[in-house]
Amino acid sequence: MSPNGAQTGGMNSQDLLAADTGMGAVTLRVADLDAMTAFYRDGVRLTVLVQEGARVVLGRPVPGGGSVPAGGALAVPVVVLEHEPALRQASPGQAGLFHTAVVFDDRADLAAALYSVATRYPQSFTGSADHLVSNAFYFTDPEGNGVELYWDRDRTEWSWTHGSVDMDTVYIDPNAFLQEHLTAEALEHADTRPGRVGHVHLSVGDVASAKAFYVDTLGFATTAAMGSQALFVSAGGYHHHMAMNTWNSRGAGRRQQALGLGLVRIEVPAADDLGALTARMRDAGVQTADDGRTVAFEDPWANRIEVTTAGRG
Secondary structure, three states, X not given: OOOOOOEOOOOOHHXXXXXXXXXXXXXXXXXXXXXXXXXXXXXXXXXXXXXXXXEEEEEEEOOOOOOEEEOOEEEEEEEEEEEOOOXXXXXXXXXXXXXXXXXXXXXXXXXXXXXXXXXXXXXXXXEEEEOOOEEEEEEEOOOOOEEEEEXXXXXXXXXXXXXXXXXXXXXXXXHHHHHHHOOHHHHHOHHHOOOEEEEEEEEOOOHHHHHHHHOOOOOOEEEEXXXXXXXXXXXXXXXXXXXXXXXXXXXXXXXXXXXEEEEEEXXXXXXXXXXXXXXXXXXXXXXXXXXXXXXXXXXXXXXXXXXXXXXXX
16 A cells, blocks of 8 residues: 555556646537537536637636636636537447546535536436545536536545545435535635536446556556446545446447547646656557647547646646
């Protein structure tokens, strides 16, 4: 077990992603750009940062800086919508996105987002859970993409057992959560409060291949596993930056071009981290595209991944 609790096995420190690694905006290919923009803008309460032709970027302000100026504040992209009306819905059981998870700094901000989605899109709510490390609420957007809205407990409150973070799924009454944490101020100023992609959860064909790619090659550390059903991985001892499960996609092969997930972004702190990652991928025989600022590649199910230095995504 590493000092931060995550399992690193026999990996050397240079084979791991830097501790300050995080997730960038998730790109979705969509059929109805207006409806999807409305869901993420009016429901999740993201701000439209860029709207140009067939592409809309939505995000939230971030304390201390970000990559896109919006209304005088610095903001970070959360979701990128690309209009692809010629594409069809993915077939059942195909690999791809399970959910994009947006993390909020406090429970009042989470409650404001929860209230907004639940009142504007009541049929989109799919569940809620206290995961011990976090409080989470789940939705499905108008085109079937999973969305998680969550808040993290302080890391000092997380427990680790034999190198795995202790997580559970305990029901949260969403109405009770709103009664306890929703404030008029948070609701009024939801668009100006911070939020970012905390983690991305994928549907994959098998967990062993996911571990070989995301842990042994890409450089995340395993933080939790559910046998052959699910894997949770992170950098720097976070509970998870990415997860992969086979609940709906066991045995799935490479994805066909379809609506849904277009791109997962990972942000590393510095150019040296990007260079080390690129070398690992190439040593493993993974085909990469490198323009000097961003390295792009596909996982075993043709989920496209781009890695860049923080602030460039």
